[in-house]
Amino acid sequence: MIKKPEGLYKLESYRYFRSVLTAPVKRRQQPFFYVTLYFFAGFLIMYTFSTSSCPVSIIMAVFALLCFSSALTIGEYLRNSPSLATLMPISERKKLIYRFTSSLYLLLRIILYALAILAIIFIIAIIVVGITMAVEGDGGGAEEVSGDSSAIVLMGKYGAIFSVAFVIICFSAGIIAGYFKKTSNKNRFILGFILAVILAFIFTGLPYAIHHRGDLSVDTRIVSPFIESCYDNMPVPWLCSIMWCLAAAGSLAAAIYFGIRKMKASEY
Amino acid sequence: MYGLELENLCVDFGNFKLDNINLKLRRGCITGLIGRNGCGKTTMINAIMRQLEATGSILYNGKPYKGNEEEIMNSLACVFDKPHFNQNLKPKKIIKIYNAIYPDLDLGKYYSLMDKFRLPHELKLSKYSFGMQRKYCLILALCRNADILILDEPTSGVDPYDRGEIMDLIQEFIMDENRTVLFSTHVTADLDKIADYVVMMSDGKIILDTDKETLTDGYRLVQCETLTPEMQASAIGVQKSMFGYVFLTRDKDIKEGEGVKVKVPTIEEAFVHLQMDKRGLEL
Incomplete structure (x- = not known):
């Protein structure tokens, strides 16, 4: 006999999460969906990797990508109704939060x-x-490998702010993409979002590249907005951070707004 | 008292509309929902189950959805027209989640019904046949102890023996007179057995809402070799076959005679002829 909720199941939010995963998901997605996601992942990882020696920035880029994907995946599950999640006996407000x-x-x-x-x-x-x-004996030739202890420092204050803002933007974008019922609309949104991210990355890194133009060192490339040096040559770096924070707040607000609009529509 | 009250319910898909549905389902009764494919039965059920956006209002046991979401979703159980579970899941996993979600779940009833219908716990849903999946969804709905049971073709793909068992279970469910059942089906023989009321839909509208006796006893099905002008005047939905004519009539005094057979129609017979000639719906 199965007993009443135990462990994590005691949490209503976890019960909702488990019920979401019971939804029937269409097996075949459009190729566009995978191509854009792989492209986005490739861009984020390669761009960050090639323009930064800071491992934390790469971790943050991957983390932001995972945030986007997980929010999008939950949206995909919830797009398939009827499902146990949509039938769960909780208020619409809780469903939105969950x-x-x-x-x-x-x-x-x-x-x-x-x-x-x-x-x-x-x-x-x-x-x-x-x-x-x-097999080799005394382990000759082994070298001591030292980590980059200044990795976090390299991100700096502005890089850290950008990282947090970018994670929130990606998470919110994933949530918003999940609201779209029509696949074509969802795909257009994802494509627009990815293009916006690419352009934003390039423009944020541009002041550094312009300043170092003519210098043939490695640093002449556009740098990743995750690291400190990207903001070094900006006249007002805090303004850039504020803009990214505003974008993050705006995207999160949009994700909540669309959820509330969806919630209202189901209250007939 | 009504278990379910639909008032001016509208759903607009652009190419299809559920148009101003007004319907009241009595407690302690089984209401059969019939209609041709694509007439809006499933859309109406999905709107009742809050699976799509609609306008109008629905009262569940006299209460609106807004402000009573938790109570209402607890009092609603449904067998949808398609399985609403990931096909890679096994029943033992599903019931674990179900048990965590629904506090009133009757696990004893669940296990006994699983045994009764010989459904294995360890098999993935994808390995279940269509009929087995329908039975599984019905078991989950029945062991919820909900007040309102909505069934969207629960017996399609189910063998006649188990269909009989399912009819008994639905009747048992309604026994306490406080529960409401809406039963959408194309197998109208099931409704002949258990329905108290019949609702007929066509093109997104309700075209008939009556008790079963009025529908069947209000008409006569006539089979005759030749169609006389008197018969033709009262005939509804005349079907011509190689043996003669079959039609529905409201003239209950029509007499049997040579080459003329008269009987009380089944729901299916009434449905077919009324669909052919909707003038006959004016009861």
Whole structure:
């Protein structure tokens, strides 16, 4: 016999999240969906990787991407009605709030899975290295690897603000994309969002490139907005940060507004 | 007292409209919902179950949805026309989530019905046949102990033996006189057995809402070899076959004779002829 809610199931938000995942999902998405998502992922990772030596900035870029994907995935599940989530006996307001928390639960789940996979890879690597060293004898040639202790410092105040703002923007964009019922509208929104992100990245990094034009060092490229040096040559870097914060607040407000509008429409 | 009251309910898809639906479902009664494919039965059910945007109002046990969402969703159970679960899930996983969501879930009833219909717990839903999936959805709806049960073709794909069992379960469900059942189906023989009221839809509108006896006893089905002018005057939905003519009539005094057979129509017979000639709907 199954007993009444236990463990995480005691949380209503978690119960909602679990009910979302029981929805029937269409097996075949349009190729456009995957192409744009892979393109977005590729752009974010490669751009950040090639314009920054700061590992935290790459982690933040990947994190923002995961936020976007998890919010979008929850939206995809909720687009398929009827589903247990839409029938759950809770108020419409709670359903709206839990749409956000469900995206966070999914994000957490993805991160936990990724960490578990990384841990397995790490353990395997240790075993392989151990065996290799045992075979080679005293472990000659082993070098001490030092981490980049200044990684977080490299992001700086403005880079950190941008990271948080960008994560919120991606999360909100994923939530908004999930509201679209028509696939064509959703695809147009995703495409527009990705183009806006690319342009915003380029324009934010432009002052640095203009300042260093003619210099043939590695730093002459456009730099990632995740790191401090991107803001070094801006006359008013705080204004840039404020604009990104406003964009984040605006996108989050839009995500909430569309949710409330959807909620009102279901209150006939 | 009504279990469900629909007032001026409208849904607009552009190419299809659910047009000003007014319907009251009595408690303690089973209301059958019939109509041709695409007439709006499933749309109406989805609107009742809050699965799409609509205008108008719906009262559940006399209460509006707004402000009573939790109570109303707890009192509603539905078997949708298509499975609303991920096909990769197993029943044992689904019931775990169901049990966490619905506090009034009767687990004992769930397990006994799973055994009764011989549904395996360990098999993925994708491995269930269509009929098995319908039965599974019905079990989940029945063990919720909800006040209002909405059924959208619950017996399609189900074998005759289990259909009989399902009819018994629905009748058992309605026993306490406080519950309401809306039963949409194309298998009108099921309604002949258990329905108290019949609602007929056509092109997004309700064209008939009456009790079963009025629908069936209010008409006579006539089979005759030749159609006389007197018969033709009162005939509704005349069907010509190689053996003669079949039609519906409101003339209950029509006499059987040589080459003329008269009987009380079934819901299906009444439905077919009334769909052919909607003038006959003026009861």
